Amino acid sequence: DSGVTQTPKHLITATGQRVTLRCSPRSGDLSVYWYQQSLDQGLQFLIQYYNGEERAKGNILERFSAQQFPDLHSELNLSSLELGDSALYFCASSADRGAGETQYFGPGTRLLVL
Amino acid sequence: AQKITQTQPGMFVQEKEAVTLDCTYDTSDPSYGLFWYKQPSSGEMIFLIYQGSYDQQNATEGRYSLNFQKARKSANLVISASQLGDSAMYFCAMRDTSFFNKFYFGSGTKLNVKP
Numbered sequence: 737d738s739g740v741t742q743t744p745k746h747l748i749t750a751t752g753q754r755v756t757l758r759c760s761p762r763s764g765d766l767s768v769y770w771y772q773q774s775l776d777q778g779l780q781f782l783i784q785y786y787n788g789e790e791r792a793k794g795n796i797l798e799r800f801s802a803q804q805f806p807d808l809h810s811e812l813n814l815s816s817l818e819l820g821d822s823a824l825y826f827c828a829s830s831a832d833r834g835a836g837e838t839q840y841f842g843p844g845t846r847l848l849v850l
Numbered sequence: 851a852q853k854i855t856q857t858q859p860g861m862f863v864q865e866k867e868a869v870t871l872d873c874t875y876d877t878s879d880p881s882y883g884l885f886w887y888k889q890p891s892s893g894e895m896i897f898l899i900y901q902g903s904y905d906q907q908n909a910t911e912g913r914y915s916l917n918f919q920k921a922r923k924s925a926n927l928v929i930s931a932s933q934l935g936d937s938a939m940y941f942c943a944m945r946d947t948s949f950f951n952k953f954y955f956g957s958g959t960k961l962n963v964k965p
Contacts, residue, residue, distance in 0.1 A: 738897070769953070824893055828895075835947050839945075841896075844893055
């Protein structure tokens with residue numbers, strides 16, 4: 737158990753809908769990262785938050801948004817969903833004190849858009 | 851330029867044999883960390899091993915060791931005495947101090963352990 741929690745584990749929805757994925761980082765970690773992994777693909781970095789502020793953006797679509805709350809949990813909002821958004825979405829957390837800090841992953845949310 | 855390169859999309863190894871998964875990296879930062887993760891078919895990403903750029907010794911964690919060759923910028927993962935449960939996707943990653951300690955992931959190597 738990495739200490740990073742994600743809910744829900746599975747999500748099935750229809751095209752055009754909106755969903756929210758939730759992540760709680762490990763105790764003491766200030767950074768939260770979101771990744772998307774499509775079937776048999778590598779990890780695509782979406783966005784990073786550090787202590788409530790957006791720090792880095794990757795290949796995140798405009799239909800997607802995220803935020804990190806004062807208690808450090810984070811939510812990833814996906815709207816106007818398309819079939820191609822079906823993927824495994826990971827949240828990861830890190831203390832981010834330097835280059836040696838490990839990133840720990842949550843179990844992921846499997847999103848299926850029908 | 852690619853920060854992390856894994857040139858083996860797939861590999862096979864016989865059970866109980868050792869296997870090396872290749873990883874090369876690119877950074878001009880003197881301070882960086884190298885990481886390996888395992889992703890079994892169940893999907894979770896499991897942290898395996900870490901090597902710091904200033905570490906003199908190769909990192910080891912049980913049957914996993916990291917063959918760190920700084921001059922060649924390589925960080926190969928060695929799995930000794932392979933087990934069937936080692937069949938998984940393996941990702942190499944690096945973070946340096948640029949861009950707020952950003953993480954860079956390789957494309958992964960799929961390892962199949964044959965009985």
